[in-house]
Amino acid sequence: MTCGTGGGGEGGPERNEDPVREQVRFSALLEDSAEDLYEHAPCGYLSTLLDGRIAKVNTTLLDWLGHRREDLVGRLHFSDLLTVGGRLYHETHFAPLLRMRGEISGIALELKAADGTRLPVLVTSTVKTGSDGQPLLIRTTVFDARDRRAYETELLRARREADRERERLRNLATTLQKTLLPPALANVPGLDVSAHYHIASVDEVGGDFYDLFPLASGTWGLFLGDVCGKGAAAAAVTSLARYTLRAAAVYDPAPAAVLANLNTVLNHEYQGSDPRFCTVVFGLLTPDRPRGGFRITLASGGHPPALLMRADGTADFLPTPGGQLIGVLPAPDIVTTTVHLAPGDTLLLHTDGLTEAHTHATTGGTERYGDDALLDFARALAPTTASDTVGAIRDLLDALGTGVDDDTAVLAIHVPRTPSEEQQ
Incomplete structure (x- = not known):
């Protein structure tokens, strides 16, 4: 077996190449590559005199704009290639900043093509100076921003679409929330009633609910x-609870029986991997003819105790200890208490969104608003009316601001005094 030696011997063609001629050829190739790189670079290049007249422009930019070289060089200024808005920006911002800094980069502008179309670009310019430090000309690099503009346009469209969808969902949540609350509370002769629902987030449907409605005569x-929970699942339970309570009260208005019926429905309907439950207080109101005012019997299923603000200025929680959550156990412990509402007394029912709210502590952290603070709040209000109580709580919730991270429902009942009683 023989080995070829033509490429590596003394007689090989590479070794016979004249080194000088090879160097000249390589230099010419470099010059040609440099010129070709300038003319056909992936970005546009142009040089302008200090007054903005175009002195040099590469083929890439000419192709983008659809101009001939002789139409631009020595005849037009760089600002002539800009749209009206771009020309104004160039004169008021671009050119002054360039003169002051000597360079400016990444400026979004639009160039006018020969056919009248607009080319979105990003422009970077630097001032070239001579050996004496004096400015000679301005070199500008132009990047095609059409893909970026298309991306930004699509991003803006998607954002607007998301905003519209978010607004649609908010409207849907607001509408659904309204359907879970009574349009108006029943008018009870001899009683002043006021209610308020505070929404912690407009993006989600809360699970708080309340109602006041007539049963048998008197x-x-x-x-x-x-x-x-929150959202559609909680809304479904809220709707079921509201209608079950009203239906159960017609069948047997005894408060403990009403909550027992609701517990049976929830315990039967929501079992397995997704149990649902609620805290609730149900009351039965009847006029107290002999003494005046009203007699109210309350049954509590794991709900925060009601606040009673007396006409004499005292206030305290009604004792309903030990009541268990509704919907968890087959037969929960349901606690009942009865109280007389005399003229001038006010009863306040509330959900735990109020007491679970957070307030800024003096140390700079946050602390739970709590039952004690609510009791102090009620004692400062008493004696009061239903509308004044709800108005004060609305102000309190507004003052707590973002510290209220759960929906809050309040229902106040007040027995007004007669003119003769107010004079006593």
């Missing part, structure tokens, strides 16, 4: 509750 039912 009897009214009322309830206020809070379903666990």
Whole structure:
């Protein structure tokens, strides 16, 4: 077997190449590559005199704009290639900043093509100076921003679409929330009633609910509750709870029986991997003819105790200890208490969004608003009316601001005094 030696011997053609001729050829290739790189670079190049007249422009930019070289060089200024808005920006911002800094980069402008179309570009310019430090000309690099503009346009469109969808969902949530609350509370002769629902987030449907409605002649039912969770699932439980309470009260208005019926429905309907439950207080109102005012019997299923603000200026929680959540156990412990509302007394029912709210502590952190603060708040209000109580709580919730991270429902009932009683 023989080995070829033509490429590596002394007689090989590469070794016979004249080194000088090779160097000249390589230099010419470099010059040609440099010129070709300038003319056909992936970006546009142009040089202008200090007054803005175009002195040199590469083929790439000419192709983008559809101009001939002789139409631009020595005849037009760089600003002539800009749109009206771009020309104004160039004169008021671009050119002054360039003169002051000597360079400016990444400026978004639009160039006018020969056919009248607009080319979005990003422009970077630097001032070339001579050996004496004096400016000679301006070198400008132009980057095609059409893909970027298309991306930004699509991003803006997607953002607007997302905003519209978010607004649509908010409107849907607001509408759904309204359907879960009574359009108006029943008018009870001899009673002043006021209610308020504070929405913690407009993006989600809360699970708080309340109502006041007539039953048999001279009897009214009322309830206020809070379903666990938020969103559509909680809304479904809220709707079921509201209609079950009203239907159960017609069948047997005894407060403990009403909550027992609701517990049976929830415990049967929501079992397995997705249990649902609520806290709720149900009351039965009847006029107290002999003494005046009203007699109210309350049954509590794991709900925060009601606040009673007396006409004499005292206030305290009504004792309903030990009541268990509704919907969790087959037979929960349901606590009942009865109280007389005399003229001048006010009863306040509320969900735990109020007491679970956070307030800024003096140390700079946050702390739970709590039952004690609410009791102090009620004692400062008493004696009061239903509308004044709800108005004060609305102000309190507004003052707590973002510290209220759960929906809050309040229902206040007040027995007004007669003119003769107010004079006593």
